[in-house]
Amino acid sequence: MKRFQLFGYLNKDMDLLEKQLYRSVEGGGELLTETSLHLLKAGGKRLRPVFVLMGGKFGEYDLDKLSRVAIPLELIHSASLVHDDVIDDADTRRGEPTVKAKWGDKIAMYTGDYIYAKALALTAGLPNPRIHRILSKAMVEMSIGEMEQIRDFFNCEQTVRHYLRRIRRKTALLIAISCQLGALAAEADEEAVRLLYSYGYNVGMAFQIRDDLLDLSGTEKQIGKPPGSDMRQGNITLPVIYALEDERLRGELLGEIGRIRESRSGTGRAIDLILTGDGIKRAEELASRYVDKALAALDQLPNNRTKRNLRDIAHFVTGRAY
Amino acid sequence: MKRFQLFGYLNKDMDLLEKQLYRSVEGGGELLTETSLHLLKAGGKRLRPVFVLMGGKFGEYDLDKLSRVAIPLELIHSASLVHDDVIDDADTRRGEPTVKAKWGDKIAMYTGDYIYAKALALTAGLPNPRIHRILSKAMVEMSIGEMEQIRDFFNCEQTVRHYLRRIRRKTALLIAISCQLGALAAEADEEAVRLLYSYGYNVGMAFQIRDDLLDLSGTEKQIGKPPGSDMRQGNITLPVIYALEDERLRGELLGEIGRIRESRSGTGRAIDLILTGDGIKRAEELASRYVDKALAALDQLPNNRTKRNLRDIAHFVTGRAY
Numbered sequence: 001m002k003r004f005q006l007f008g009y010l011n012k013d014m015d016l017l018e019k020q021l022y023r024s025v026e027g028g029g030e031l032l033t034e035t036s037l038h039l040l041k042a043g044g045k046r047l048r049p050v051f052v053l054m055g056g057k058f059g060e061y062d063l064d065k066l067s068r069v070a071i072p073l074e075l076i077h078s079a080s081l082v083h084d085d086v087i088d089d090a091d092t093r094r095g096e097p098t099v100k101a102k103w104g105d106k107i108a109m110y111t112g113d114y115i116y117a118k119a120l121a122l123t124a125g126l127p128n129p130r131i132h133r134i135l136s137k138a139m140v141e142m143s144i145g146e147m148e149q150i151r152d153f154f155n156c157e158q159t160v161r162h163y164l165r166r167i168r169r170k171t172a173l174l175i176a177i178s179c180q181l182g183a184l185a186a187e188a189d190e191e192a193v194r195l196l197y198s199y200g201y202n203v204g205m206a207f208q209i210r211d212d213l214l215d216l217s218g219t220e221k222q223i224g225k226p227p228g229s230d231m232r233q234g235n236i237t238l239p240v241i242y243a244l245e246d247e248r249l250r251g252e253l254l255g256e257i258g259r260i261r262e263s264r265s266g267t268g269r270a271i272d273l274i275l276t277g278d279g280i281k282r283a284e285e286l287a288s289r290y291v292d293k294a295l296a297a298l299d300q301l302p303n304n305r306t307k308r309n310l311r312d313i314a315h316f317v318t319g320r321a322y
Numbered sequence: 323m324k325r326f327q328l329f330g331y332l333n334k335d336m337d338l339l340e341k342q343l344y345r346s347v348e349g350g351g352e353l354l355t356e357t358s359l360h361l362l363k364a365g366g367k368r369l370r371p372v373f374v375l376m377g378g379k380f381g382e383y384d385l386d387k388l389s390r391v392a393i394p395l396e397l398i399h400s401a402s403l404v405h406d407d408v409i410d411d412a413d414t415r416r417g418e419p420t421v422k423a424k425w426g427d428k429i430a431m432y433t434g435d436y437i438y439a440k441a442l443a444l445t446a447g448l449p450n451p452r453i454h455r456i457l458s459k460a461m462v463e464m465s466i467g468e469m470e471q472i473r474d475f476f477n478c479e480q481t482v483r484h485y486l487r488r489i490r491r492k493t494a495l496l497i498a499i500s501c502q503l504g505a506l507a508a509e510a511d512e513e514a515v516r517l518l519y520s521y522g523y524n525v526g527m528a529f530q531i532r533d534d535l536l537d538l539s540g541t542e543k544q545i546g547k548p549p550g551s552d553m554r555q556g557n558i559t560l561p562v563i564y565a566l567e568d569e570r571l572r573g574e575l576l577g578e579i580g581r582i583r584e585s586r587s588g589t590g591r592a593i594d595l596i597l598t599g600d601g602i603k604r605a606e607e608l609a610s611r612y613v614d615k616a617l618a619a620l621d622q623l624p625n626n627r628t629k630r631n632l633r634d635i636a637h638f639v640t641g642r643a644y
Contacts, residue, residue: 106472117465139442147350
């Protein structure tokens with residue numbers, strides 16, 4: 001996926017951040033620079049840096065200060081992706097071969113460690129200890145979320161609450177603190193900081209639900225990887241949990257998931273089953289409710305151009321803008 | 323290996339640190355707490371916390387302040403071990419099954435990520451930004467060292483300089499900053515901070531050379547894993563590099579290492595070859611030279627009980643005290 005192009009007025013700053021991002025992983029020798037840049041240059045929406053800059057628009061916008069939060073956040077996100085690809089045995093991400101596929105598990109693991117460490121070394125320059133606390137706490141939560149995901153692989157008894165807690169840690173938290181830290185770095189007032197956190201959290205939840213939906217209902221071209229990847233690796237997402245609640249689907253779906261687990265079946269039949277029920281619709285509705293909460297938080301922020309853009313992003317996330 | 327028992331007067335504080343260490347990894351759910359505690363409770367010499375406390379003895383010794391440096395350092399060390407065991411495919415460490423062996427690569431990877439993150443969250447409470455900078459920079463260097471180690475696996479053309487740079491990053495740096503950060507946290511004077519860093523760095527280099535020596539000349543009981551493990555995984559250590567410099571050994575040793583690489587041979591013959599040359603002796607001499615440098619740095623520090631203990635450790639490390 002390409003970088004968000006919704007807000008031309010941030011493009012110049014985002015171009016600068018992009019260059020800083022590449023520079024930030026230099027200095028680790030040839031191989032680490034190559035693997036790290038491979039990951040970063042494969043692209044991505046740069047959603048977290050965009051949110052940092054936008055959060056900064058509610059205080060004293062200073063690109064230099066903001067970049068010292070934005071770059072570590074994108075690095076932490078990227079490091080988690082590299083490690084995820086090892087766990088998920090993923091060969092492609094964003095349509096490109098993964099570091100894991102190109103260099104193997106071991107090099108992918110140390111590339112992730114290196115990028116995490118680089119992110120932290122960058123935050124070490126920050127004057128506000130609160131920012132550092134928020135960032136490191138988020139990393140703890142993220143790693144707990146990753147572990148929960150492994151633990152819950154192929155667990156067909158998990159509840160919606162289970163799922164929501166997991167994606168909160170895995171995705172929503174980092175997006176929430178992107179908005180929050182942008183505002184904090186720009187010394188915005190406490191109320192704005194709080195509202196931006198709430199906006200980011202709810203958009204993040206909607207974003208992950210949407211992402212999980214696309215894995216079932218999207219095309220390979222749309223999502224940059226074969227559909228059904230989540231299920232193949234055992235990641236039981238919201239529409240699947242809903243479908244399993246449906247008595248008419250549960251029995252056959254359980255059987256299909258069992259066969260997928262033992263690699264005796266593809267995901268085609270399971271996806272067809274899910275599509276016949278109302279799991280997709282219910283998941284879309286829940287995503288919409290999170291978007292509504294994000295919009296409600298936005299409403300209380302002062303009116304400006306950034307606020308309008310944040311509204312566009314919230315709509316974009318639930319696919320209303322597709 | 324058991325905790326150093328050389329300095330009774332630190333035992334009470336070390337017992338307190340040990341409990342804090344266990345508590346520090348709580349809160350991540352059942353599985354993460356279990357895997358993290360498995361790693362920590364398997365023991366270890368707690369060399370880094372010991373050095374922190376001893377560094378603190380050259381300033382205003384405050385256990386609470388020192389523990390906020392000591393615990394993160396031991397956690398970073400432990401996290402690196404968990405990830406190393408994945409890379410090295412190690413089944414035992416310190417005579418216990420590794421996290422990797424008990425729970426598999428994926429869980430070992432996230433356990434490491436979690437422990438790293440916990441270490442950082444702890445440092446987030448530190449008031450001195452210089453400490454945070456030193457710590458995060460060391461983590462960057464460590465991950466570069468790990469990557470260099472992978473890159474250099476089975477590389478029989480590497481030089482002694484190559485090797486020394488690698489162990490500097492992999493081991494010596496973290497021991498150096500343990501001594502340094504203890505002194506810094508206790509607000510010791512700059513000259514003491516510098517000398518303690520130098521002591522730690524040189525002891526760390528000697529320690530790793532000695533460790534690599536033991537892998538070739540120690541017994542399984544002594545080292546808690548089968549001898550020759552380094553070579554089996556492709557880690558070409560100092561005595562091997564020296565042996566490869568010996569024209570009478572080089573040809574046959576190259577052949578043996580090639581066969582080890584292809585799993586067509588054990589390490590017995592290669593070790594015998596190395597033992598016939600002077601590689602072991604030369605490596606011991608280099609370790610001794612590092613110990614001498616550590617002792618020279620010590621000499622310039624004020625005389626006290628801790629200084630005598632640090633001298634004992636330096637001797638212990640090169641095995642003179644065995």
